[in-house]
Amino acid sequence: xxxxxxRVLPGFGLALGYSLVYLSLLxxxxxxxxxxxxxxxxxxQIMDIALGERSLAAFRVSFGASFLAAAVxxxxxxxxxxILVRYPFPGKRxxxxxxxxxxxxPTAVAGITLATLYAGNGWLGKYIELLxxxxxxTPLGIVFALTFITLPxxxxxxxxxIEDIETEVEEAAASLGASRWQTFVxxxxxxxFPALLTGFALAFARAVGEYGSVIFxxxxxxxxxxxxxxLIISKLEQYDVLGATxxxxxxxxxxxxxxxxxxxxxxxxxxxxxxSEPLEVAAAKASGGAx
Amino acid sequence: MRSNRATQEPRWVRYGxxxxxxxxxxxxxxxxxxxxxxxxxxxxVPLYVEALKEPETRSAIGLTVGIALGxxxxxxxxxxxxxxxIAKFDFTGKSLLITLIDLPFAVSPVVAGLVFILLFGxxxxxxxWLSGNDIKIIFAVPGMILATLFITFPFIARELIPxxxxxxxxxxxxxxxxxxxxxxxxxxxxxxxxxxxxxxxVILSNARAMGEFGAVSVVSGHIRGETNTLxxxxxxxxxxxxxxxxxxxxxxxxxxxxxxxxxxxxxxxxMKKETEMLNTVLAPEKT
Numbered sequence: 048x049x050x051x052x053x054r055v056l057p058g059f060g061l062a063l064g065y066s067l068v069y070l071s072l073l074x075x076x077x078x079x080x081x082x083x084x085x086x087x088x089x090x091x092q093i094m095d096i097a098l099g100e101r102s103l104a105a106f107r108v109s110f111g112a113s114f115l116a117a118a119v120x121x122x123x124x125x126x127x128x129x130i131l132v133r134y135p136f137p138g139k140r141x142x143x144x145x146x147x148x149x150x151x152x153p154t155a156v157a158g159i160t161l162a163t164l165y166a167g168n169g170w171l172g173k174y175i176e177l178l179x180x181x182x183x184x185t186p187l188g189i190v191f192a193l194t195f196i197t198l199p200x201x202x203x204x205x206x207x208x209i210e211d212i213e214t215e216v217e218e219a220a221a222s223l224g225a226s227r228w229q230t231f232v233x234x235x236x237x238x239x240f241p242a243l244l245t246g247f248a249l250a251f252a253r254a255v256g257e258y259g260s261v262i263f264x265x266x267x268x269x270x271x272x273x274x275x276x277x278l279i280i281s282k283l284e285q286y287d288v289l290g291a292t293x294x295x296x297x298x299x300x301x302x303x304x305x306x307x308x309x310x311x312x313x314x315x316x317x318x319x320x321x322x323s324e325p326l327e328v329a330a331a332k333a334s335g336g337a338x
Numbered sequence: 339m340r341s342n343r344a345t346q347e348p349r350w351v352r353y354g355x356x357x358x359x360x361x362x363x364x365x366x367x368x369x370x371x372x373x374x375x376x377x378x379x380x381x382x383v384p385l386y387v388e389a390l391k392e393p394e395t396r397s398a399i400g401l402t403v404g405i406a407l408g409x410x411x412x413x414x415x416x417x418x419x420x421x422x423x424i425a426k427f428d429f430t431g432k433s434l435l436i437t438l439i440d441l442p443f444a445v446s447p448v449v450a451g452l453v454f455i456l457l458f459g460x461x462x463x464x465x466x467w468l469s470g471n472d473i474k475i476i477f478a479v480p481g482m483i484l485a486t487l488f489i490t491f492p493f494i495a496r497e498l499i500p501x502x503x504x505x506x507x508x509x510x511x512x513x514x515x516x517x518x519x520x521x522x523x524x525x526x527x528x529x530x531x532x533x534x535x536x537x538x539x540v541i542l543s544n545a546r547a548m549g550e551f552g553a554v555s556v557v558s559g560h561i562r563g564e565t566n567t568l569x570x571x572x573x574x575x576x577x578x579x580x581x582x583x584x585x586x587x588x589x590x591x592x593x594x595x596x597x598x599x600x601x602x603x604x605x606x607x608x609m610k611k612e613t614e615m616l617n618t619v620l621a622p623e624k625t
Contacts, residue, residue, distance in 0.1 A: 055511050056426055057520035063423040066435075069416050073487055074441055077453035080463060084456050126359040134352055142360070144603045148367050150542070151595035151602075153549025155569040156588040159576045160370045163377060170373065171365070195366055217345040227347055256446025259551030259569070263576065276448035280556060283452065288461060295449045302444040310437060 078299070085296040088289055096293040104270040105278040106297075108186060112274070113254035116193035117201075121247045124201025125239075131202070132209040149198050154259030161192050162264040184266030189274065192261045193254040200253065201246030208242040208316075241316040248312060252305040256298070374592045378585035389586035397563050398571035399590065405479070405554075405567065406547040409486050413543050417494025418536070422528075424495075425502035426510070436499065442491045450488045451556025454481055477559030482567070485553040490546050494539030501535040502528075534609045541605065545598040549591060 085093055096102060130136070131143055149157065165172040165182040175182055182188050212235060220230040258276040266272045275298060282291040346352070379386050389395065420439065424432060442450065456462050458475040468475060475481045509531070513523040529536075551569045558565040566574070568587055575584035 055514060056507060057514065057523070059423060059427045062419040063427070063429065066416060066420040066423055069412075070420075070435075070438060073484075074438070074491060077457055077488070078441075078445070080456050081449070081453045123359065123362040126355050127363060130356050130359045134356060136356060136360075140603075142363060144599050145363065145367055145371075147599055147602065148371060148595060151545045151549075151598040152371075153551060153569045153572075153588075153591045153595070155551045155572045156374060156549075156591045156595075157370065159572060159584055159588060160373050160377070163581075164370060164373050170369070195370065198366060214345045221345065227351075252444055256444075256449070257552075258446065258448050259555075263573075276446050276552065279448050279452060283455065283556065288456070288459075291452060292456065295446075295452050298446055298449055302446070306437070306440065306444040 081292060081295060081299065084289070084292045088293055093293040093296060096290055097297045101269055101273070102275075102278060102294060105273050105275045108189065108272060109255055109275040112186060112189040112193055113251050113257075115190045116197055116254050117247045117251040119190070119194050120197055120201045120250050121243060124198070124246060125205060125243060128202045128205035128209055132206060146199050146202050149196050154196065154257065155263070157195055158192060158260040158263030161195060161260065162188070165191060165264065183264055184272070186265075186272050188264035188266065189261050189272060192264050193257060196257050196260050197250035197254050200250040201243065204242045204246035204249065205239060208239050212238055241312060245309060245312040245316060248305060248309045252302065252309065255305070256302065371592065374585060374588050377581060378589040380585070381582045385582055386586050386589075389580075389583040390590070392583065394563055394566065395568075395571060395583070395587055398566045398568045398587070401479070401566065402548050402568040405483055405486055406544055408483050409490060409547050410540065410544065412487055413490055413494050414536070414540065416491070417498055417539055418532075420495040421498035421502050421532075424499050425505075426507045439492050439495050442488055445488075447489060447550065447552030448556055451485050451553040454484050454488075454557055476557055477561065478565060481557035482554050482565060485557050486547050486550055489550050489553050490543040493543035493546065494536065497535050497539035497542070498532055501532060505531055534605055534612065538602065538605045538609070541598055541601050545595065548594060 088096075097106070127146065131139065131146075136142075162183050163169050165175065165188060167173070167176055167181075167183070169183070172181075172183055180187070182191055216234055217230050220234050221227070225233070256276060258274070258280075261274055262277055265274065265277075267277060275294060279291045279294050279298075282288075282294065347355070378389075420435075423429075424436065455476055458464050458468060458481060460469065460476075462476075475484070509527050510523055513527045514520075518526070549569055550567075551573075554567055555570055555573075558567070558570060560566065560570060560574070562574070568591055572584050572587045572591070575587060
């Protein structure tokens with residue numbers, strides 16, 4: 048039985064016990080404290096604070112900019128993952144390693160650098176302003192910072208999935224008369240879509256909570272370019288702990304929903320992978336459009 | 339390579355995608371990375387060196403390294419024990435535990451800082467008791483370590499769990515049945531097997547620990563020379579319009595990021611080589 052095989056290796060009780068105690072003390076207890084503090088307010092008051100004019104605007108900026116940044120990364124991330132897996136080009140290993148830069152570079156460094164690059168007199172801002180577009184100190188700047196911060200997610204979730212696509216399926220589709228575009232739309236894209244969505248959700252979740260890189264480039268005008276994490280901090284600085292707590296608890300609830308969605312997506316991806324379509328079915332589907 | 343037209347895009351599509359993808363990476367990753375160093379050296383090398391010699395910058399570097407070293411043993415201990423329990427044993431609630439380990443990834447750094455203020459701040463649950471006993475956590479280094487621990491909590495466990503699951507438990511079981519003690523088994527069998535994965539997790543969590551801004555900012559109180567880490571110091575200098583100082587401090591963090599990327603790539607390469615070696619050793623036995 049399972050119980051017997053468990054006893055062969057030592058340390059189960061100690062390892063699990065230590066992990067649970069550490070997890071409870073460091074993560075669960077503090078988060079529980081936050082919820083408990085918020086419960087002093089009651090649901091109605093939390094909603095009043097969260098739906099106040101300034102809070103609502105901050106949520107709109109945070110979620111809107113995060114959505115746009117994740118969408119930009121879904122588009123370019125697919126291209127980058129594709130060229131990294133499929134096309135040979137000089138310096139590929141260097142480029143591949145560089146993709147992780149946003150995970151390694153502290154967010155404050157990214158923030159001041161992007162703000163300087165896109166300011167009116169910056170290397171890039173100079174030219175973009177000629178087009179009549181302002182990036183730094185506008186909501187657009189927030190999208191740019193979040194795009195930088197979340198860049199690796201889509202690429203890194205797509206890369207292994209694209210590597211796993213068997214070229215036989217593509218050959219079969221082609222031999223049945225599908226054009227390259229049809230093969231992509233009907234065979235390749237359906238296979239990578241769950242992973243693309245997972246990467247998008249991961250990027251979105253990270254972007255919503257981001258603070259360090261955004262505050263330097265955002266301009267931080269209430270109602271216009273103020274993100275929720277910044278509003279939490281400014282409430283804290285005004286000793287409005289309950290107001291900060293209310294906003295934090297709403298963010299936490301939304302993060303939970305996102306985490307759940309990501310888990311479901313990953314489960315879906317794994318499941319799909321296991322019952323992947325037989326080669327002939329996928330190929331036939333692609334050639335179906337060729338007629 | 340080019341002969342297989344069935345599975346390749348037309349040449350113009352390939353060049354188009356390469357241009358788009360590499361252009362995107364150049365503007366969003368390459369240019370900012372170059373800009374950090376150019377801005378840091380904008381007023382010449384002597385001013386750059388001068389900026390790095392500032393006592394406040396140096397104490398910020400010291401605190402950043404200190405916090406990173408302080409959180410390391412906790413993260414290693416949790417990562418190894420959690421992965422050991424999850425990968426080598428079956429128990430109910432395992433998938434819930436894995437989800438909970440990921441939880442800090444979903445929490446905004448600002449919220450991560452706030453929870454510790456609610457616990458240990460002046461008006462927090464333990465605030466009165468702490469101030470009664472003259473213990474400072476918030477606006478002091480212990481609070482910054484707690485916030486950093488929270489943020490870096492999942493990194494090592496996340497690397498080790500899939501690795502140890504893939505390795506199975508036969509080797510350890512063999513060691514135990516041959517009479518090895520728990521510690522001998524861990525040191526001679528488990529540790530050599532997981533060392534690269536562990537190092538990988540350490541590299542990732544260390545990069546995050548040294549670069550963390552939001553969570554640490556909330557609990558630090560920004561006391562110069564005392565609770566100022568390097569990323570926080572970058573903010574202060576930048577807000578004082580001291581561009582050279584800010585980018586000089588930022589360039590150290592950018593160098594650190596580059597070292598992280600190189601170390602990460604080397605470890606990835608080693609891990610890949612080791613699995614390949616393992617596969618070639620095991621292959622003849624299987625046939």
